[in-house]
Amino acid sequence: MRLTVLYGALFVATGALLLALTYLLTAHVLPLAGVEPPGSPASPAPAPLQGAAPPLDAPNAPPSPEQQSADGLRLLPIASGIALAVMAVVALGLGWVMAGRMLHPLREMAATTRDMSARDLHQRLDVRGPGDEVKDLADTFDGLLARLEASFKAQRRFVANASHELRTPITFERSVLEVALADPGAGTGDLRAACEQVLVANRRQERLIDALLDLARGQQGVAxxxxxxxxxxxxxxxxxxxxxxxxxxxxxxxxxxxxxxxxxxxxxxxxxxxxxxxxxxxxxxxxxxxxxxxxxxxxxxxxxxxxxxxxxxxxxxxxxxxxxxxxxxxxxxxxxxxxxxxxxxxxxxxxxxxxxxxxxxxxxxxxxxxxAAGEGGSAAAPIPPPxxxxxxxxxx
Incomplete structure (x- = not known):
């Protein structure tokens, strides 16, 4: 609707400007020059009769050229305004049709995007047609969807692997402790050995958590x-x-x-x-x-x-x-x-x-x-050699 109104307003504005220029040119720059018709051969006019009334002008006498020009100038704005109104309606109709055709790919893109979710990012807009701005937008969005799909897959894989990596040592620790406690004859040496095994697994968990924190810090960027x-x-x-x-x-x-x-x-x-x-x-x-x-x-x-x-x-x-x-x-x-x-x-x-x-x-x-120039501040300490x-x- 906005495109249609915009097209129609531009057409009416340019049409009105064209009519105004035409009227100005017709009225002032290019005045109509009257052309006198050739006169009839001169013949002696009959002498008026004694006591006769003076002759009256003929009722159907043609208007003068100046009168025709003035009448034409008066009718020109009216006829032009009617023509402009008719063409404005036609332009709005054509603008509505063309705007609909041009925006049809965008409506399809919006509908496809609404149907997408984090679980079906494999869908693509796949807009066909000439390489115009709409297709460039669709191709760019398809590239974004491909990167998002890869990112979501990597995230899900990472969560699954991290869960497995964290669950494995916990399961191992629990098994070691359960075996040691289930043995009624376990002595101090057995319990000490079990605790040492748990500590080794615990240190591995700490290393893994530290690594995950370093990975998160690296992904956050450098402030x-x-x-x-x-x-x-x-x-x-x-x-x-x-x-x-x-x-x-x-x-x-x-x-x-x-x-x-x-x-x-x-x-x-x-x-x-x-x-x-x-x-x-x-x-x-x-x-x-x-x-x-x-x-x-x-x-x-x-x-x-x-x-x-x-x-x-x-x-x-x-x-x-x-x-x-x-x-x-x-x-x-x-x-x-x-x-x-x-x-x-x-x-x-x-x-x-x-x-x-x-x-x-x-x-x-x-x-x-x-x-970068001045990065780190002028007061930064000098870099020591190896x-x-x-x-x-x-x-x-």
Missing amino acids: HRRPLDLAVLADACLDTADGTHDVRVAADLATAPAAGDPRLVERLVTNLVDNALRHNVPGGEATVRTGVCEGRAVLRVTNTGRVIVPEEAGLLFEPFRRPGPPRTAGDGGLGLGLSIVSAIAEAHGAALSATPRAEGGLDVRVSFPPP STPRRYRQRA
Whole structure:
């Protein structure tokens, strides 16, 4: 209705303007010039009779050209107004039909959207037709629905996996305690052993909850950014890395200034290094590099390990998903390390990629955007150099 009224109002306004210009041109700019008809041959007029009345004008004498022009100007606005009114009705009717045809895809989109819910996001608008603004809107909305569907699926999968991960140690703890209490002859040593098993499972629960909290913090974004150096964080991480793995670690640490939350970025570096050590082969290698490439601070972690196909690499950053055989309770992994890395990288606007190596293992690269001008404040403390003055170091 609004489109129809708008079309009709525009038509009436432009039509009235056109009629006004036509009237002005006719009345003032282009006056009608009278054309006198040729006169008859002159003949002597008969002498009037004595006592006769003067001749009267003929009652049917044609009007003069000036009178015709004046009458035409008076009738022009009336006729034009009638024509404008008729055409306004026609324009409103045509505008209603055209507006309905143009808005029909939008009505279908609205009806389809109303029928959707969180459980059937697989539906799509799938608007056919030329590539106009309506189809662009429908395609954009379809893309949004695809992302929402993937997000809802990931959320449901994450909740199910997290529930399983939290339920498993609780079930194990309850079983250990029930077995110990059900044995009437259990002594102090047996009860102590059961309590130690429960404590081990409890520590695993704490690690899982901490990891979930880190994942949530990473997904919330970074409120306050501070200057940091990836080389400093990587150097500190290598100094405290788990030395129980039979892996040779090499580091090539060059200054890589960035900005962000130091605690979250430190967790990112720690998870990448821990992943490179944990998912390796006996006697394997892991390399940590930092530097600047095209103005961006880059962290690169490579390791040896089993061969990973490209299809598996795309699942590495999903929570509780990793390639290889099913995870066991004794391998120490939670399945959240790389998903936390992905969340932290996204929160910092960093580009993250994981490329399988042909000889086995992964090549993970995180590229942070350059710090903005004045980011972190002028009073920020200077970035200290790595604790190791050498550019390259190794740890067996």
